[in-house]
Amino acid sequence: MIKVRDLAKTFRSRKNTVEAVRGVDIDVAEGELVGFLGPNGAGKSTTLRMLSTLLRPTSGVAMVAGCDLLDDPAGVRRRIGYVGQGNGAGGDQRVGEELMTQAQLYGIDRRQARLRVEELLGQYDLTGMETRTVSTLSGGQRRRLDIVMGVLHRPQLVFLDEPSTALDPQSRSNLWDHIRSLRDLHSTTVFLTTHYLDEVDALCERILVIDGGRIITEGTPDGLKSEVSGDLLVLETSDPSSTAATAERLPGAREITVDGSTVRFRVPLGGSVLPGLLRELDRNQISVMSVQTHRPTLDDVFLTLTGRSLRDTDADSTDEQGE
Numbered sequence: 001m002i003k004v005r006d007l008a009k010t011f012r013s014r015k016n017t018v019e020a021v022r023g024v025d026i027d028v029a030e031g032e033l034v035g036f037l038g039p040n041g042a043g044k045s046t047t048l049r050m051l052s053t054l055l056r057p058t059s060g061v062a063m064v065a066g067c068d069l070l071d072d073p074a075g076v077r078r079r080i081g082y083v084g085q086g087n088g089a090g091g092d093q094r095v096g097e098e099l100m101t102q103a104q105l106y107g108i109d110r111r112q113a114r115l116r117v118e119e120l121l122g123q124y125d126l127t128g129m130e131t132r133t134v135s136t137l138s139g140g141q142r143r144r145l146d147i148v149m150g151v152l153h154r155p156q157l158v159f160l161d162e163p164s165t166a167l168d169p170q171s172r173s174n175l176w177d178h179i180r181s182l183r184d185l186h187s188t189t190v191f192l193t194t195h196y197l198d199e200v201d202a203l204c205e206r207i208l209v210i211d212g213g214r215i216i217t218e219g220t221p222d223g224l225k226s227e228v229s230g231d232l233l234v235l236e237t238s239d240p241s242s243t244a245a246t247a248e249r250l251p252g253a254r255e256i257t258v259d260g261s262t263v264r265f266r267v268p269l270g271g272s273v274l275p276g277l278l279r280e281l282d283r284n285q286i287s288v289m290s291v292q293t294h295r296p297t298l299d300d301v302f303l304t305l306t307g308r309s310l311r312d313t314d315a316d317s318t319d320e321q322g323e
């Protein structure tokens with residue numbers, strides 16, 4: 001559905017040159033729900049805006065929804081939906097009128113458009129809102145309306161730029177249900193940008209992590225946590241130095257530290273090595289006072305890869321406003 005090679009965007013002005021995206025490769029299969037994760041300024045929106053034809057790439061090639069991005073941008077536009085960061089719907093328009101105008105822009109006839117609008121308003125919990133002015137909707141309702149506008153023409157592929165930013169936790173999880181059903185009910189391919197770790201964990205089957213305009217890793221959220229960061233095991237034992245030596249022999253063990261009677265280390269999958277480790281310690285008559293296993297977060301993955309925390313680079317990601 002998306003095949004991108006060496007896509008780059010450099011913004012040049014008289015004073016500045018910003019290499020926002022520095023040659024990314026992206027492959028997304030039909031029906032996938034993929035998250036594009038990275039800190040502020042990493043290049044997520046610029047990539048998304050290029051893929052949705054809003055911005056011309058400086059270099060690179062891309063096929064999007066079966067059309068060549070550079071040679072046939074109109075073909076791409078017909079087949080995709082794009083929901084940007086700002087509100088797509090006009091503030092002083094009525095919801096129903098706004099949707100009918102949007103349908104007209106896509107060449108959907110009025111009867112068909114009315115049916116679709118009614119069906120989508122129902123699906124997105126917006127029934128009865130047709131006569132409301134857009135500006136009177138809550139944050140969550142407005143975001144759902146933006147998505148309805150983006151999928152009215154039944155695109156095969158939908159781009160969502162930071163869909164749940166500025167929503168309260170309840171509205172966010174409600175929005176995630178709707179995004180999931182976009183894919184589950186209609187097999188729509190969904191590609192979304194986010195800087196929320198929980199959003200990726202809750203929603204995305206696969207993620208691409210971008211930093212400084214380059215994709216630094218990709219995989220499933222669980223796969224990346226295990227492969228890149230690994231589980232943290234913390235054991236308190238009667239013989240910490242022998243425990244550390246035993247841990248060192250475990251496949252993939254790293255970052256082994258001893259602090260008093262506590263031994264800490266990382267392994268790809270804590271649950272699978274723990275029984276053998278405890279048996280070995282028991283055989284050597286080392287008593288174990290406590291064991292804790294910590295699953296890594298995606299922030300640990302980012303930290304392992306870049307030496308920085310996503311949160312440090314992302315000070316405003318906790319802003320929230322009520323629905």
Ligand SMILES: Nc1ncnc2c1ncn2[C@@H]1O[C@H](COP(=O)(O)OP(=O)(O)OP(=O)(O)O)[C@@H](O)[C@H]1O
Nearest residue numbers: 011018020038039040041042043044045046047195
């Ligand atoms: N029109 C522009 N002119 C100059 N620089 C730009 C322009 N648009 C984006 N940039 C710069 O390109 C870089 C990437 O920006 P982009 O908006 O793609 O990041 P992002 O990962 O989407 O960040 P955020 O999470 O804050 O939306 C940033 O340094 C940004 O300042």
